[in-house]
Amino acid sequence: MRVLVLGLGNVLMEDEGVGVRAVELLESRYRLPPQVEVIDGGTTGTELLEPMRNVDYLIVADAVNTGAPPGTLVRLTGAEIPAFFQCKLSNHQLGLSDLLAVLTVTGESPKAVTIIGMVPHSLNNTLGLTPATLERLEQMVEMLVAELRRIGVEAELRPAPLPCFWAEQTRSEASACA
């Protein structure tokens, strides 16, 4: 079984980067078995085709806009996914839905796709998440862990977390402003 956990988003645009920050925290906190690959996809496109090909489970962490209040966490799966793309809820879905469409053509689609998303509070041109989003980030990571558990993958808590590049850059930003 192959699993890809893909964080999407732009870390230079505040809460837009929540998906990238979620997978960063996931990897920092948990040791994952070798069949699970975690990728910070940023806002890239075709480079993601290769890791997405023929995976059994694709789990996407992303900022989404469902019309629900900011900070709402959502889990979308199965039949909700195509509808999700039609409504254009996320800023990256052009890329993601196109990539999935390409894999349909080549017959290499992931067997199952789940999106774990958070509705953003603010999308300004600044580094780091808003405090309200940061507060929910751990919950988002726990949803990713629960998603992995659902498909039979146990994430093992590390004795000490690994360093997080973006989280640390953000902290230095906060102290510089203070």
Place this chain on the structure above:
Amino acid sequence: MTERVVVDPITRIEGHLRIEAQMNGNTIEQAYSAGTMVRGIEIILRGRDPRDAWAYAQRICGVCTLVHGMASIRSVEDALKYTIPPNAQLIRNLMIAAQYVHDHVMHFYHLHALDWVDVVSALSADPKATSELAQKISPHWPNSTPGYFSDQQAKLKKFVEAGQLGIFAKAYWGHPAYKLPPEANLMAVSHYLEALAWQRDVVKLHAIFGGKNPHPNFLVGGVPCPIDLNSDSALNMKRLSQVQDIIKKMQVFVDQVYVPDTLAIASFYKDWFKQGEGLGNFMTYGDFPEKGMDDPASFLIPSGVILNRDLSKIHPVDLNAEDQIQEFVAHSWYDYSDDKNKGLHPYVGETELNYSGPKPPYKQLDVDQSYSWMKSPRWKGQAVEVGPLARVLMLYATGHEHTKSLVDYTLKYLDAPIEALYSTLGRTAARTLETKIIADKMQTWFDLLVANIKAGDTKTFNDALWEPSSWPSSAKGVGYMEAPRGALAHWIVIKDQKIANYQAVVPSTWNAGPRDAQNQAGAYEASLKGHVLHDPKQPVEILRTIHSFDPCIACAVHVTDPDGDELIKVQVR
């Protein structure tokens, strides 16, 4: 009656570019190009460690992570007069070159070909005739039997019948502007699928040198990739032979699929050799040093400016001269502290947002005022085009033999004069030809790298200036390169070991920027003037010319347009 055709956004995959075309009957009288997102990297980088800037810069754009990372480390190295080892230079060349080959092939099959190739028409092709066509244009490519094309057609049919056109859903199938016979369409669609299979191998080159993808690592002073033939964790014999395999795969696909397809498709669209030029001014910064950035004579692509198609005179470009490269904001949603109508050199560039446009979603922009989040960069006040056509012209004008023979062969094959290069199709053909030039050159750089290693030189990092304590208290520099989409530069000002100012002028800003203080159009705007639209509701003609530039507007501007329009939204008023 005048009406305005609005195409928003125009890229199929990335970005937020809005084109407004002012019509007179069916002819475009004036076109306006607007970036509907803002970029804020300059503000975010202030006060940070210059050695980390690449990690931020590569997030400017999802399509161009590599080139922004590269321009960023070069800017720091230029500011500090920091030289890098020869091996690092060669590895960087190979990484940039791989980006070209990957991007250009993917741009052609994934985006631009769909402006010329009618996917639905491929369903009525005769597989046997398709096979004959394919074997005629590329005798050595193995996937060309009637059975192969019959299988590809069946696959496509299943897909179309299921109503799952997906990536193919956003074009104007059946539009009379599509001229290819069904067999050429089937061949091109099959090669689209083959390009996807090919792509999976070639993207691995960046991970071999940069540690990971899609955000490879960079290092000021070299490359983060040690060479040790006896180590599993370094660039060893196995990885070098993987690189060699990838280079061969790239060359074979370019020679046997991409080049023949471009020529075959172009032969049906020769009227596009007569329109879509735009400015007639072209600029390159130069790139691919065989020796070092301080030795421009060793560059594969020379730097310079060509004005009014005059290939006999190459004007030198100085990226540090205050009066040469300047950005104007007269029609952009920014303010300058001194005078909104004056140009500023990037060292003293300002990024003060001042949105004065309509509240989105809007029907039409007021183009007499500010109408874009892009600035208008100019060289000595002139609007110039950057990108593959500029590079091929520069190589041609400076007598590069390989380029000359390729260009002459192409023009002869298509029975076209040299003037044909100054056009939509000329731009597209130039992209194909430079892919071949660069893919072929990769072998030279790879051989030099292997020869260095065999001679005992395994150095990839120069640590001399790594410690900020060794830096002067203030320094400034420019990191420039030829990105696949054109001339790219990052200007950095360093004070007390931190970034004091940072400005990126990206290729798509040169090409897609709005009018300047003199009301001179940018390259996109100028290139669309005079286009005749068969049906303004299906402006495939606009897409052909704009896509010939390979727009990447996520690159030029940043925050998303909140209204999330259709992929290609056309409104006629």
